[in-house]
Amino acid sequence: MAHLTLKGINKIYPNGFHAVHDFNLDIERGEFIVFVGPSGCGKSTTLRMIAGLENISKGDFYINGKRANEMGPRERGVAMVFQSYALYPQMTVYDNLAFGLTLQGVDEDLIDEKVKRAAKILGLTDYLDRMPRALSGGQRQRVAVGRAIIRKVEIFLMDEPLSNLDAKQRVTMRSEITQIHRETGATTIYVTHDQTEAMTMADRIVVMKDGYVQQIGTPRELYFDPVNVFVAGFIGEPPMNFLRGTVKDGALTFGEITFDLSGKLGADAAKYEGKELVFGFRPEGIVLGEQENAYRVPAGVELTEMLGDNTNVYVDIADKKAILKVDPHDTPEVDSRIVFSIPYESVYLFDGETERRI
Numbered sequence: 001m002a003h004l005t006l007k008g009i010n011k012i013y014p015n016g017f018h019a020v021h022d023f024n025l026d027i028e029r030g031e032f033i034v035f036v037g038p039s040g041c042g043k044s045t046t047l048r049m050i051a052g053l054e055n056i057s058k059g060d061f062y063i064n065g066k067r068a069n070e071m072g073p074r075e076r077g078v079a080m081v082f083q084s085y086a087l088y089p090q091m092t093v094y095d096n097l098a099f100g101l102t103l104q105g106v107d108e109d110l111i112d113e114k115v116k117r118a119a120k121i122l123g124l125t126d127y128l129d130r131m132p133r134a135l136s137g138g139q140r141q142r143v144a145v146g147r148a149i150i151r152k153v154e155i156f157l158m159d160e161p162l163s164n165l166d167a168k169q170r171v172t173m174r175s176e177i178t179q180i181h182r183e184t185g186a187t188t189i190y191v192t193h194d195q196t197e198a199m200t201m202a203d204r205i206v207v208m209k210d211g212y213v214q215q216i217g218t219p220r221e222l223y224f225d226p227v228n229v230f231v232a233g234f235i236g237e238p239p240m241n242f243l244r245g246t247v248k249d250g251a252l253t254f255g256e257i258t259f260d261l262s263g264k265l266g267a268d269a270a271k272y273e274g275k276e277l278v279f280g281f282r283p284e285g286i287v288l289g290e291q292e293n294a295y296r297v298p299a300g301v302e303l304t305e306m307l308g309d310n311t312n313v314y315v316d317i318a319d320k321k322a323i324l325k326v327d328p329h330d331t332p333e334v335d336s337r338i339v340f341s342i343p344y345e346s347v348y349l350f351d352g353e354t355e356r357r358i
């Protein structure tokens with residue numbers, strides 16, 4: 001049995017705004033699920049319905065097979081970490097960590113043991129006597145996570161917990177949260193708008209847009225097998241390149257460039273005559289030079305960004321822009337002309353009207 005089940009979940013706010021449409025998902029015990037999508041797509045609303053902080057307008061929510069729509073937050077056994085981690089400013093780190101357990105009347109020795117264990121996991125042992133104001137943002141965020149993990153809960157909910165940290169702290173905390181998840185084994189749902197966080201942390205990712213689930217899958221599935229233009233463009237950095245055109249004589253043509261669709265689609269190409277298609281390829285899905293079984297593309301180099309392990313090359317292909325990722329040793333000159341190849345298997349085609357993958 002799934003640990004958590006969301007069945008046809010909808011949220012309609014009192015002002016009539018329909019924020020979440022028909023959300024369906026089974027979450028297994030111990031899974032790390034990430035809800036990802038642009039601002040306003042409904043991910044926090046969904047998380048808050050799971051937490052019991054927001055009522056469910058329509059649909060059913062189950063915990064261990066038991067309907068939980070009407071259960072209060074406490075009864076659900078969830079711990080939550082928010083974007084703004086409000087610590088008690090007048091209490092030490094130790095007391096902040098202990099507070100929830102003290103309220104529950106837990107034995108002092110046991111509290112001490114749990115506080116010290118959480119502090120050890122989070123690298124806060126040396127800071128237990130400090131006040132929150134004497135901590136860095138990253139350390140405060142760790143205390144907030146510590147407060148949640150110290151209560152033995154089976155469900156851990158996190159809403160953009162790293163958004164107040166700088167880039168370096170985010171990378172560190174990312175791996176710490178993954179580690180904590182491994183140690184506690186709690187079913188975790190994590191909300192972010194950052195696809196890198198989603199890709200690096202999740203067992204499965206739920207991609208949302210405008211209140212609708214677009215796709216649910218492992219990071220690998222979303223990267224290699226996106227169902228539509230939105231998911232293809234959202235997952236991956238830099239994002240996938242898209243060229244939109246209408247099929248004529250079995251090909252998409254952009255200025256001097258002709259993509260003969262039979263290369264990618266074989267005999268099926270004929271089905272798309274006269275249709276609008278979106279031709280997608282990832283920056284890293286190309287090879288410089290000419291290759292067999294590939295579309296060969298002449299391009300003008302407009303800008304290069306040396307990143308160390310690779311170079312992003314901004315090119316103009318028949319007045320359309322694209323980004324290529326190349327080995328830094330192969331970085332072309334700005335203003336030069338190059339030819340690159342997109343192997344047929346690295347091409348993603350989408351229906352121009354529905355934007356669904358074909």
Ligand code: ATP
Nearest residue numbers: 013015017019038039040041042043044045046193
């Ligand atoms: P963000 O990353 O910006 O927090 P999100 O994906 O988490 O975005 P939600 O906070 O779930 O988005 O909001 C989804 C939509 O619902 C937004 O358009 C938001 O304006 C709207 N919304 C949120 N709370 C309410 C409310 N109380 N009443 C009406 N509309 C709301």
